[in-house]
Amino acid sequence: MKANSGSLKWGIILIVIGVVFLLHNYGMMDFLWVMGHFWPLLLIWWGYSMIRSSRREHGQGRAQQLFGDQTLTVDSREIHSSTVLGDIRMTISSPDFSGGKAKVVLGDIHLDLVGVESITSPGRLELESVFGDIAIRVPSHVAVEVRATRAFGSVTTPGGTKFHGARYRSPDYDTASERLTLSISQVFGDLEIMKAD
Numbered sequence: 001m002k003a004n005s006g007s008l009k010w011g012i013i014l015i016v017i018g019v020v021f022l023l024h025n026y027g028m029m030d031f032l033w034v035m036g037h038f039w040p041l042l043l044i045w046w047g048y049s050m051i052r053s054s055r056r057e058h059g060q061g062r063a064q065q066l067f068g069d070q071t072l073t074v075d076s077r078e079i080h081s082s083t084v085l086g087d088i089r090m091t092i093s094s095p096d097f098s099g100g101k102a103k104v105v106l107g108d109i110h111l112d113l114v115g116v117e118s119i120t121s122p123g124r125l126e127l128e129s130v131f132g133d134i135a136i137r138v139p140s141h142v143a144v145e146v147r148a149t150r151a152f153g154s155v156t157t158p159g160g161t162k163f164h165g166a167r168y169r170s171p172d173y174d175t176a177s178e179r180l181t182l183s184i185s186q187v188f189g190d191l192e193i194m195k196a197d
Contacts, residue, residue, distance in 0.1 A: 013042065043105060047084055077120070083107060092116055099124040108132045114139055114196040123180040133189045136182065140195045143176030145169045148184040148191065158195040
């Protein structure tokens with residue numbers, strides 16, 4: 001159940017926004033007034049869930065803060081990081097990596113996995129962003145699968161091509177010994193996946 005909590009939150013947010021749009025279309029509610037007065041509830045909800053999760057999660061590779069940038073070098077098999085009004089810039093220095101989660105509101109996520117020698121396959125990395133870009137550098141020997149739930153923005157694949165679907169796989173994904181699955185939930189931002197040269 002915990003693995004789907006991000007999807008549940010995004011589902012609730014999208015339903016609420018959809019209901020507000022529907023009521024606006026029927027003249028029963030003024031969308032601009034509602035959004036102008038109640039958008040901070042999204043930040044409050046996100047901040048509360050970050051505080052709650054930070055009390056449950058301890059250990060290396062875990063960082064939660066409400067405001068500001070995080071620039072970290074992490075020597076851990078897993079990452080867990082979140083922030084509001086700031087960027088997450090993380091370099092993974094552990095030779096072995098299995099995945100984790102990173103969440104940001106009003107900021108960017110930059111992950112550098114180039115130093116990773118092996119991925120416990122299949123590795124899984126969950127990234128959530130509201131109003132921010134996501135950029136990931138992966139080692140050249142790692143095949144990537146992207147499962148994206150996105151509203152606005154573009155996806156650039158490791159080959160440099162633009163991708164507009166909900167799912168992408170490296171051409172060698174099925175035969176690769178080391179694979180990383182990226183589960184992306186993103187509203188308003190671009191996603192770029194790069195392979196190290």
